[in-house]
Amino acid sequence: MKNPIILAVESSCDESAIAIYQNKKGALANEIFSQIEMHRQYGGVVPELAARDHLKRLPILLKQALTKANCNLKDIDAFAYTAGPGLLGALMTGANYARSLAYALNRPAYAIHHMEGHLLSPFLANFDPAPEFPFLALLVSGGHTQLLLVKNIGNYELLGTTLDDSVGEAFDKTAKIMGLPYPGGPELAKLAEKGNPERFVMPRPMTNRPGLNFSFSGLKTHVRLLLEKTLQNEKNPAQLKADIAASFQKTIVDTLIIKCERAWQNHNCRDLIVAGGVSANQALREALETRAKKQNKRVFFPPLALCGDNALMIAYAAAQRINKQNPAPLKLDIKARWNLEDIKL
Ligand code: KG4
Ligand code: ZN
Secondary structure: OOOOEEEEEEOOOOEEEEEEEEOOOEEEEEEEEEOHHHHHOOOOOOHHHHHHHHHHHHHHHHHHHHHHHOOOHHHOOEEEEEEEOOOHHHHHHHHHHHHHHHHHHOOOEEEEEHHHHHHHHHHHHOOOOOOOOOEEEEEEOOOOEEEEEEEEOOEEEEEEEEOOOOHHHHHHHHHHHOOOOOOHHHHHHHHHOOOOOOOOOOOOOOOOOOOOOEOOHHHHHHHHHHHHHHOOOOOOHHHHHHHHHHHHHHHHHHHHHHHHHHHHHHOOOOEEEEEOHHHHOHHHHHHHHHHHHHOOOEEEOOOHHHOOOOOHHHHHHHHHHOOOOOOOOOOOOOOOOOOHHHOOO
C-alpha cells in the first residue's frame, strides 16, 4: 500500500479518540473526547462507564474527523485500533468499532500496542535531525513506567520497569491523598510550581541498587504520614501542601533522571525519547533537557498536545507497520496486559 490514508481509534482508558493520518501529509484529523468530567465524581476511572461512553462518542468523533480531513469513509485505505494494554471493556468498544468499519469497507485493520503509540509519538513533531536508532525510551504513563532500548521500530528491549506503581499512578494517588481532584498528575504539578522542592527530602527507592527498575508505591505513604505529622502545627497549610507537592515532584524527577543516566552509561546511545502522559510534566522536561545537554546527549518529547492518549500516535504506529505486517489479521485480539517486546516486526 503506497502512502495509505489511515484512520485510527483509541479507547484504552478514559479518552475516546479518532485520527486520520497519511505519511506524506501528516495529521489530517486528530479528534479527542476526554471523559475526565464523568469519572471525576468517582475519584478515578470507572471501567464500565468508560466503555459505554466510548460507544457513544466514537460515531460523533468519526464524523468530526472525516469533516476535518475533508474525506469520506471510502477514502480510508486502512484502519488501526488500540488492541492493548488497557481496560478490556474500553478496548473492546474501540477495537470492534474500527474492525467493523474495516470489514464493511473491505480494508485491513491493524491492532496497535498503546505503548508503541506513545513511544513513537515524538516522531510526530518532525524533529530535524530525528532521533537516531538505537535510542533509549522512557515511557511514563498512568499504567506504565518503562525504560527501553529501541533498536528499531518493532524491536524493543525492556531494560527496566516499575515493580509497583507507575509514575502516573504515584502522581494520581498522592494527589488524591492531598485532596486534589482527579486526574491528580497535572493538578499536583500545578501546585508544585508554587512550592519549595528542597523543603522535604523523600525516599528515592531503588536508586542505590544496581539495575534500571523503579518502585514508587512507598512515596504516597510517605506523603500521607508527612501530611499527618506537619499539617496540625502549620501556620500556612496552603504553602505546606505546595512544598510537599514540589518535594514529591522533585523526588520523582530525580529518580527518573538517575535511571536515565544509568541507562545512558550502560548503553551506547545518544538519544532518549520520553513519552506518555507524564512526559507533559514541565519539571521533568526541563531537568532532563539540562542533564542531556551537559552530557552531550539529546532528549526528545512529544508535542504537549500528544503526550496524553490520542489516536494520532496509533495511526502513526500503524503507518510504520503497514507494509511490514501484511496481511492484517482478521481476528479481534485485545489484551489488558501486553509486553512491548512481544510485538516484534
Ligand atoms: O499516557 P496517559 O495519558 O494514559 C495512560 O496511558 O495511562 O497518562 C496519564 C497519566 C495520568 O496518571 C496523569 O495524571 C499523568 O499521566 N499526567 C501527569 C501530567 N499530565 C498527565 N503527571 C504529572 N505531571 C503532568 N503534567
Ligand atoms: Zn497512554
